[in-house]
Amino acid sequence: MLLSIDFGSDQPIYTQIRNGIVTGIASGTLKDGDSLPSVRTLGAEIGVNLHTVNKAYQLLQSEGFIEIQRRRGTFIKAGNAAKNAAEFLKNCGDPLKTIVSEAVTRRVDRAVLHQMIDHMYDELEGNES
Amino acid sequence: MNIFVLIGTYLLVSALFVAQPWLSRKNVLFGVVFADDDVWQHAQAAMIRRRYLNEAICTALVLLLILFFLPYFLAKGSLAIVFNCIMVALILIESFVYVLANRRTRILKQTMTPNAKLTTDKVIVDVGKSDRETVLSLRWFLILIPLFIATLAVVWFGYPYMADSIPTHFGIAGPDQWAPKSWRSVLSPVFIEVLLGILILLIRRAPASVKGNPNAAPGYAQYRKMMGILLIGFCLMTELLFLLSVISFITPIHSLWYLAISLIDLGFLVTMFVLFNRFVRNMRSSGTILDDDAKWIWGLFYFNRSDPSLFVEKRVGIGYTVNMARPIAWIVLIGIILIIVISNR
Incomplete structure (x- = not known):
């Protein structure tokens, strides 16, 4: 899976790595058991500090998307993430509220936003089959 | 020293300098990176x-x-001193000529219309590949262990039987410099073996000199693996050479052995050129390319604080260079x- 990193973005690089891998899992390009490059290799390839990559991997592991095995490497293991869905829903309320608030103030019809989300779901799940 | 060896060394070093424009990817000219290979045909670049x-x-x-x-x-x-001075002068002046060409190329790049494929702040990487696919396995290093232990054993048990003067330098026809016997002089081959091994370990993950997306340096991971195997082969031959040399401290060795090893090493060198030509020079890069000229001082030295790599592929030339920022x-x-220096004294 290709991961795009933008050094000029406001988003920290570890967040970009984390988000990219989550999108990869959602779209089905990264499947359970697929291995990821080691922290050293990915750091060298992007050209960023190893701590940055490590931070992203640790975050992904704590969120249940990947599993870091000391000797064998890092693997996609999204099974745990599904179990944490309730916690995710609790956490995503705030950022979602910001987006909906902005949509309301800009007088965006709720159907349009719904449609947008549906479209994203279709796109990600369509690739999965 | 043999006059033919001197002239040969001189010609080889000058030829390597003259060949610089051909010893990089086609979209790199004197260490300056361009969006695509077309720059090779560009009139001013020519x-x-x-x-x-x-x-x-x-x-x-x-x-x-x-x-x-x-x-x-x-x-x-005074021939040896003159030769050394001339060699230093050759390297310095040719490097200066190269730096001039690098400057001219940078100026040319500024005058060209900016290409959207050249970006300074975007990198696309492939996260779908494990290290097993892209990095040389550590198992390859096991090949080096038996001869290393053999050398160590010969030094350890053979020390009392060794002659009082120990060869420290090897030419094509065998040893041509000697030093008095001491633990340091007999162990110097072992030091050099360890050093070679560490160097190969360090270049296992050396990134390509042109980045931006996986197709910026297509096939690079395989090339790096093959180079690693080639270097392990070279290391193995060096081990054999050292094992023979420590044996020769005890009992004479036929000089044909040294000749055979030199020929095999020459074979490695030729293979390296072939690999470079096949997997670097003649690969066409595509997609967005990271414009990191600022990280290559004079197009020669790599200085990048944010890159964790100790060793990176050379931008111009075959092989690897260090990240000076580390x-x-x-x-x-x-x-x-x-x-x-210590093992040559």
Whole structure:
């Protein structure tokens, strides 16, 4: 899976790595058991500090998307993430509220936003089959 | 020293300098990266190349003439000193000529219309590949262990039986320099073996000199693996050479052995050129390319604080170079020089 990193973005690089891998899992390009490059290799390839990559991997592991095995490497293991869905829903309320608030103030019809989300779901799940 | 060896060394070094424009990816010219290979056909780029060739060849010829005639005006026996001075001058002047070409290329790049494929802040990487696919496995290093232990054993148990003077330098036809017997002089082959092994370990993950997306340097991971295997082969031959040399401290070894190892090493060198040509020079890069000219000082030295790599692929030339922004890289460099100096004394 290709991961795009933008050094000029406001988003920290570890967040970009984390988000990219989550999108990869959602779209089905990264499947359970697929291995990821080691922290050293990915750091060298992007050209960023190893701590940055490590931070992203640790975050992904704590969120249940990947599993870091000391000797064998890092693997996609999204099974745990599904179990944490309730916690995710609790956490995503705030950022979602910001987006909906902005949509309301800009007088965006709720159907349009719904449609947008549906479209994203279709796109990600369509690739999965 | 043999006069033919001197001239041969001189010609080889000058040829390597003259060949610089051909020893990089086609979208890299004198260490400056361009969006695609078309720059090779660009009229002004061709002019910079011609000018570099003229300057590099002239420098080599003028210094060669000096090398030929200077010894006649000097005292006898100073040939080695003259040769060393001329070699240093050759390397310095040719490097300067290269830096000039790098400057001209940078100016040319500024005058060209900016290409959208060249970006300074975007990198696309492939996260779908594990290290097993892209990095040389550590198992390959196991091949090096038996001969290493054998060498160590011969040194350890054979020390009392060794002659009082130990060969420390090997030419094509065997040893040509000697030192008095001491643990340091007999162990120097072992130091150099360890050093070679560490160096190969360090280049296992060396990133390509052109980045931006996986197709910026297509096939690079395989090339790096093959280079690693080739270097392990070279290391193995060096181990064999050292094992024979420590055995030769005890009992004489036929010089054919040394010749055979030199020939195999020559084979490795040729293979390296072939691999480079096949997997680097003739690969066409595509997609967005990271414009990181600022990280390549004079197009020669890599200085990138944010890159964790100690070693990276050379931008111009075959092989690897250090990331000068990493203090550990400096320590490794100084360590190499120290070990070479100490073991050559």
